[in-house]
Amino acid sequence: MSPTFQLDGEDIAFTPGQTIMQAAKAAGVYIPHLCWHPDFPAHGSCKLCTVKANGRFGSSCTMEAQAGMSVENRTAELDDKRRTLLQMFFVEGNHFCPSCEKSGNCTLQATAYELKMMSPHFDMFYPDRPVDASHPDVLLDFNRCIMCSLCVTASRDVDKKNVFAMGGRGILGRRIHINSESGRLADTNFALTDRAAHICPVGVILPKRKGFAVPIGERRYDKAPINEQVKEPLKETAP
Amino acid sequence: MNAPMTAAPVAAKKLKVATTSLAGCFGCHMSFLDIDERILKLLELVEFDRSPLTDIKHCGPCDLGLIEGGLCNAENVHVLREFRKNCKILVAVGACAINGGLPAQRNHLDLRDILEEVYQTEYLLGRAGIPNDPELPLPLNKVHPIHEVVKVDYFLPGCPPPADAFWKLLTDLLAGRTPTLGHGLLHYD
Numbered sequence: 540m541s542p543t544f545q546l547d548g549e550d551i552a553f554t555p556g557q558t559i560m561q562a563a564k565a566a567g568v569y570i571p572h573l574c575w576h577p578d579f580p581a582h583g584s585c586k587l588c589t590v591k592a593n594g595r596f597g598s599s600c601t602m603e604a605q606a607g608m609s610v611e612n613r614t615a616e617l618d619d620k621r622r623t624l625l626q627m628f629f630v631e632g633n634h635f636c637p638s639c640e641k642s643g644n645c646t647l648q649a650t651a652y653e654l655k656m657m658s659p660h661f662d663m664f665y666p667d668r669p670v671d672a673s674h675p676d677v678l679l680d681f682n683r684c685i686m687c688s689l690c691v692t693a694s695r696d697v698d699k700k701n702v703f704a705m706g707g708r709g710i711l712g713r714r715i716h717i718n719s720e721s722g723r724l725a726d727t728n729f730a731l732t733d734r735a736a737h738i739c740p741v742g743v744i745l746p747k748r749k750g751f752a753v754p755i756g757e758r759r760y761d762k763a764p765i766n767e768q769v770k771e772p773l774k775e776t777a778p
Numbered sequence: 779m780n781a782p783m784t785a786a787p788v789a790a791k792k793l794k795v796a797t798t799s800l801a802g803c804f805g806c807h808m809s810f811l812d813i814d815e816r817i818l819k820l821l822e823l824v825e826f827d828r829s830p831l832t833d834i835k836h837c838g839p840c841d842l843g844l845i846e847g848g849l850c851n852a853e854n855v856h857v858l859r860e861f862r863k864n865c866k867i868l869v870a871v872g873a874c875a876i877n878g879g880l881p882a883q884r885n886h887l888d889l890r891d892i893l894e895e896v897y898q899t900e901y902l903l904g905r906a907g908i909p910n911d912p913e914l915p916l917p918l919n920k921v922h923p924i925h926e927v928v929k930v931d932y933f934l935p936g937c938p939p940p941a942d943a944f945w946k947l948l949t950d951l952l953a954g955r956t957p958t959l960g961h962g963l964l965h966y967d
Contacts, residue, residue, distance in 0.1 A: 635883065636966035637873055637937035643967065652964050657933035658876050662926050665878070667886035755967055764961045 542606035547613055551604075559599035559610055560588055569766035570612055571621050571650050573628075573740060574687035575600040579696070582688055587621050587650065618654055625651050626660045631710055633665060633682035634741075640750035641742030643758025647685060649765040666711040673725035676747055683742045684715055690744060691715070694735035702729045715743070790823075793952065795844070796837040796865060797829040800854040801881045801921060802847025804830070805938045806872040810844075812941035823952055840865045842951060845930075848874045849922045850881050853915035862928040867951065870930045871944075873937040873966060875923060882921040889919055932957055935966050 541552040546559070546568055553562035563570050564577060574585040581600040590599045591611040599610070611617060628634075628647060636642045671679040686705065694702040702724070706716040719726035730736070731746055738744070755761070759768070799807060807830060811817070828837035837843070843865030849855055862868055873879040884892060893908045924930060934947050934957075943963040950957035 629877070633883075633886075635873070635877070635879065638880065638883075639967070648966055651966070652961065655958075655964065657935060657964075658870065658925060658930070659923070660925070663878060663882070663923065665882065665885040665920065761962075761965070 542604075544604050544606065544608035544610060546610045553604040557604050559590060559592065559602050559604050559608075562604045563599065563612070564769055567770045568612070569653075569769045570599050571618075571654065572600060573646060573650060573685060574689065576689055576738070576740075579689065579692050582692070585624070585685070585687060587624055589617065589620065591617065622651075622654045622656050623660075625654060625656050626658075628685050629656070629659045630661045630663050631666070632684060633668065635682075639680075639683065639742045640745050641683070641739075643753075643755055643761045645742060645760070646740035646765070647683075649760035652760065653765050664711060668714065671717065671724050673723040674729060675725070676731040677724065677729065677736055678745045678747055679717075679724055680743055680745065681714055685741055686713065686715070687740060688715075689738045689740065690735045693738040694729075694733065697734040700728055700733065700735075702727045702733075702735060792823060792825040793841040794827050794839070795824045795829070795842045796827040796840045796861060797831065797844040798846065798857055798861065799830065800845065800847035800857060800875070800924070801850035802872060802874045802879075804846070806846040806936075807831075809936075809938035809941055810871075810944045813945050814941070816945060820948065824948075837861060837864045841867065843868045844871050844934075845869065845875050845924055846871045848878045848881060849918060849924060849927060851915040851917045855918075855927060858924055858928055867931045868928065869932045869934055869947065870924050871934045872939060873935065876925075876933055876935055878921045878923050879937065882923075885920045889917060893917075934959075935964060937967055939963075940965075 541554055543550045543552050545551070546563055549568070551562050551566045551568065558581065560570055560572065560575055560581070570588050570590065572585065572588040574582045575588060583598045583601040586598060588599045589596055592602055592608055625647070629651070634647070636648055639645070642648060668681040670681065688705055691703045691705060694700050702718055704716045704718055705713070707713045716722065717724050717727060736744055736746065797807065813820070826832045827840050828834045837860060843861040845858060845861060845868065847854070849858065870876050874881060878885070897906070897908045932947070934943060936943060940963060943959055946959060946963055947957045
């Protein structure tokens with residue numbers, strides 16, 4: 540019989556070596572997260588998945604499950620902190636959902652709904668982040684980047700192309716860069732068939748001419764909240 | 779003790795509600811009106827003070843103020859402060875009031891460049907120069923959401939918020955509950 544730990548009082552079975560996040564997902568229990576993806580090594584940067592394991596804060600995507608461990612997940616204390624993190628994401632970028640093609644399919648937005656984020660709370664930064672529309676098939680809108688680095692990992696490890704990189708410093712300077720002499724996506728060998736073209740949890744990497752094929756109101760998180768879609772495989776935008 | 783018990787129960791005093799659209803498109807007000815015949819039920823419980831629905835120009839003391847739109851000029855700030863001063867509860871309604879929305883997409887551009895582009899460079903706009911009639915409120919350098927200027931009590935997101943979200947907010951407040959929006963009523967688009 541596999542060992543178990545307690546997640547909000549519920550027994551969760553795990554195989555040794557699994558993280559708390561992996562075991563919870565396998566059991567269909569939602570732990571809020573943005574930068575974690577089941578197909579890739581944990582990055583541990585967004586901190587949305589912070590839980591309290593045996594009384595200590597830790598990222599559930601990097602912390603290995605231990606038999607008998609007692610983990611708090613959806614407590615008011617943790618969800619309050621998560622909401623604050625989300626509000627910081629929302630003021631650091633330009634997240635104008637009404638004009639975003641990803642609205643309704645966006646993990647950031649769906650997570651904010653789940654955590655009942657009613658306002659950005661903080662003062663807005665409104666950073667200047669020009670878009671890159673140079674590629675014939677893909678638009679890059681950096682205004683919405685949350686620095687999860689999933690595109691960096693997918694392009695490097697799956698596509699073997701290394702198109703994306705994290706760079707720059709400071710709240711407004713740090714962003715995803717394109718590895719080409721010109722800095723433009725058109726001058727790379729990036730293709731719509733790349734894994735990295737469909738990994739973005741927000742509205743940065745967008746296939747052109749597909750934006751509103753599915754109307755607003757009929758999209759993934761319009762139909763059901765994110766916490767009810769834990770076991771389904773992540774549906775990435777079809778090429 | 780012996781007084782006759784004939785007096786009819788006093789009808790509950792109607793709550794006063796004021797609404798306005800600052801740097802908005804009135805789309806939130808249109809969505810509010812989509813509560814359809816429920817507005818008759820609402821009018822049994824509330825009375826509108828300053829609002830585009832009444833055309834009253836300034837608001838007196840109110841129980842509830844609904845603010846659509848963000849702040850793009852000096853007049854918006856004056857109106858917002860008038861509402862905050864007079865309303866016990868102030869609600870930011872819609873994307874523009876909450877994060878600046880569409881008007882805030884000018885924020886990464888220089889204001890003078892925008893005005894020159896529109897009024898001096900653009901073909902067919904008369905090239906008459908940037909309007910500076912003293913009647914015109916001065917534009918702010920950047921568009922701001924209203925919570926950056928006054929305390930906001932509740933937020934009703936959406937572009938626009940659905941009529942049912944307005945109804946939920948109003949019925950919750952009238953019943954003395956903290957307003958909550960569930961899945962389907964809370965959305966940002």
